[in-house]
Amino acid sequence: MRLIRLFLILSLLLLFIPACKEAHHTEDLHKEETHGEDGHKEEGHIHGQASKFVTLEKEIKESIGLKTKKIESSSVPSYMETIGEVIANSNLLVNITPVTGGKVKLIRVNLGDYVHKGDLLSIISSSDLVRAIADLQGGAQKVKIASENLRIKKELAKTGAFSGPPYETKKEELLERKTKFITARENVKAAEANFKAASAEFNRITAMEETGEFGKKPFDEAKMNFAEAESEYVRAKSILTKSEEELKRSENLYKAGIISKKELLSIQTEYENAFASVTQTKTRMDIARNIMEREESFYDKGVRDYAELQSVKAKYAEAEKEYRQALSEFQKAKTDLDIKEHQMKREETIYSNDLNSAYELQQAESSYREAQIEYDRATSVLATFGITPENAGKYTDGELPVFSPINGYILERNINTGEFIYTNTIIFKVLDSSNLWIDSEIYEKDFTKIKMGQTVNITTSAYPDEIFTGKIFYISNTFHQETRTFDIRFSFDNRKNLLKPGMTVNSRIKTDDTPGLILPSSSVLDDEGKKIIFIAVNENTYERREVEAELLRNKEYVIKKGLSPGEEVVIEGAFELRSAVSSEALKGGCQH
The missing domain is CATH 1.10.287 (Helix Hairpins)
Known part of the structure; x- marks a missing residue:
């Protein structure tokens, strides 16, 4: 693909030299036309700089797949902007506490590790578990003895050999x-x-x-x-x-x-x-x-x-x-x-x-x-450890494994090897970060502009080209007098695990629609910190124009300044056109 693009660019450069005079002639004509339009386009200038033109032959246009489209006014959403903080989704946050107190014998994970459901996190050595298994084994032995004794007594009952x-x-x-x-x-x-x-x-x-x-x-x-x-x-x-x-x-x-x-x-x-x-x-x-x-x-x-x-x-x-x-x-x-x-x-x-x-x-x-009641009671106690009589033999040493109940990241690790812990100790926090929350605030004047389920576009400096989409699910009824704000919260899909709890984000909430001009991202190019597009002047000539553009969605820009309704814009092949214009700049352009 790179070789094809390089070939096309070289072809453009070769064609550009004989087309230079024609381009300048077209530019002069364009300037004369714009002088007669009562200031429309301001003499072909954008922000005080002269527009640049490039002319292509039909064969080159076809080879690079250049396409244009007449841009008309369409509906553009208006947004309210807020700043928020990424927090954990408490519905996907699990606090792991041990079912019994004991001494931490082994820890298999560290802070930030990703674990799957069922992965071993740690092993707790518990004397309570040893006693519970001993009670189960003792109860089973008593049941066995009592059962045998009952069998013998039933045999004696047949002979009537009893005393009371x-x-x-x-x-x-x-x-x-x-x-x-x-x-x-x-x-x-x-x-x-x-x-x-x-x-x-x-x-x-x-x-x-x-x-x-x-x-x-x-x-x-x-x-x-x-x-x-x-x-x-x-x-x-x-x-x-x-x-x-x-x-x-x-x-x-x-x-x-x-x-x-x-x-x-x-x-x-x-x-x-x-x-x-x-x-x-x-x-x-x-x-x-x-x-x-x-x-x-x-x-x-x-x-x-x-x-x-x-x-x-x-x-x-x-x-x-x-x-x-x-x-x-x-x-x-x-x-x-x-x-x-x-x-x-x-x-x-x-x-x-x-x-x-x-x-x-x-x-x-x-x-x-x-004996059976005692055995059943011992079985119930053992069940609180997540152990059945069938697999109790694996835990006679009192070592109880702690497994992750979900897929997620270790958000907190509050234990160390050799430490004694209690049943109410939160030893791990595991967060499924596939869906996170954002806490934000809105001003009093904007309260009526939002509602539950409203779409929110989220951006962050860490990923400037990424737009995350969320929905509002909580609007506080409590008004903060000091800041004159209401709290809001929205959730968003984070399955790529790009955003982390604690990060600061910018949020835009769609409030209404206004008329505007929308271009696909393939039309808008970055040029030394500026945004440029190409306008079709006639069938073979195109104008390079600076515009003010705002990223609306991942694949679209709304043009704030520099484009008028009805103008024909290059929507495919803009990169090759820019290469031709850049080549002119490097060579110093054609002399008048």
Whole structure:
């Protein structure tokens, strides 16, 4: 292609010499014509410099593929210009936290590295994981032993070779299981309340962080919630005091033989319920107080920082974990109670009929169920590490790999080898930079000119010839008195990964359309910092003209000055024409 272009240029130079006189004659004619047009084109001058002409023969025009087009006025978009900053798209930004605390044994990536989904980032050595796998293995062994024992007892059941424990012993075991069940139930209620409070706080803080709505309302809500929680706590404490007095009185009555142990246990249960209620309401009150104090601090300072949001997320995760653990304990207590109630019914039948029972078989069944529950609980704990019983053997050394959940760049690396980390530690931030956001501002007078979904053209000094296209997706309702501006945000396609968070960009927002003259980029050439085009004077002669041009899109320019509607412009072959004109300049041109 270069050889062809060089050949064409040499051909032009050879033809240019005999055509020189004709070109100057044409130029003189052109100047006379422009003198008679009442100033139209100002005597063939552009910015005070004489227009230059070149004449080509038909064969050369055809060989270089020279084409012209009459340019008429068309619709040109008007833009509003702003300055903005590239930021990460929070929907494509992943904060990676470890599922367990531990010591950093290995780090495979560095800041700025590109990773694929599933790539290994680091390895955490965790004693919690070692214990969880040991519990799983121990649970599996217990299930195996209990299963074998149950098989043996079933064989013995066929022969009737059983013996049973005393009826009173079973009653006491049942009461013990009921007490444990009630305690576990109250623990679940307390943990559930704490989890709901943390969840509500998490949702509220997250929503406020996204919308930027901060102020007195959260503080007032927190004060009201604290007052309610404090009232509930005082009421629960009063009930506990009364229950405690009743328990002391009942203990004295029991020692005196006035009431039975069953009645005493019932009163003890009521006291434990009251005590659990006090614990639950105090937890709520403490949470409400902490929230109120924090909201008061936020209200006084007028700020909400990122660390606080992360703290709320960590508390939410911890509350969820505690709730699930309490729920697991409650389910175990309920299963134990169901088993004991079933056994008690059988014992009552045996006791009333003075018969030997299949207690040993029931006990074996109960042991098997308990072993299975323990194994299932260990499996659930292991699942929080992302590990199943089938692949648990790979992690007996307690080394837990951390993988990237998405394709993207390592935006932050907050750990070092040998460092001990906790579950709420953000160890990596991975950003999928295929789509980024830009934060910008518009003045009050321009507020009505923009709308959601509006197209934005983005340029930057780093890539002066590139135009990125984005769309507005956020327009703030908050007006900044100091700067008299509104915040806006738009997203753009960055799959080439050219722009980076933190870069400054210039943005142009299309507001309306105005008449103008538009040329393809092939018509507009750079010449020592100026823009030039070629105008067809007649069939074979072309004028080199300086213009003021603005890049409208990647392949088009809007001509601000130097071109009139109806003029014929070279749209293909302009480069070869410029070479001919440049050659004239180097040779000093033809002498008049």
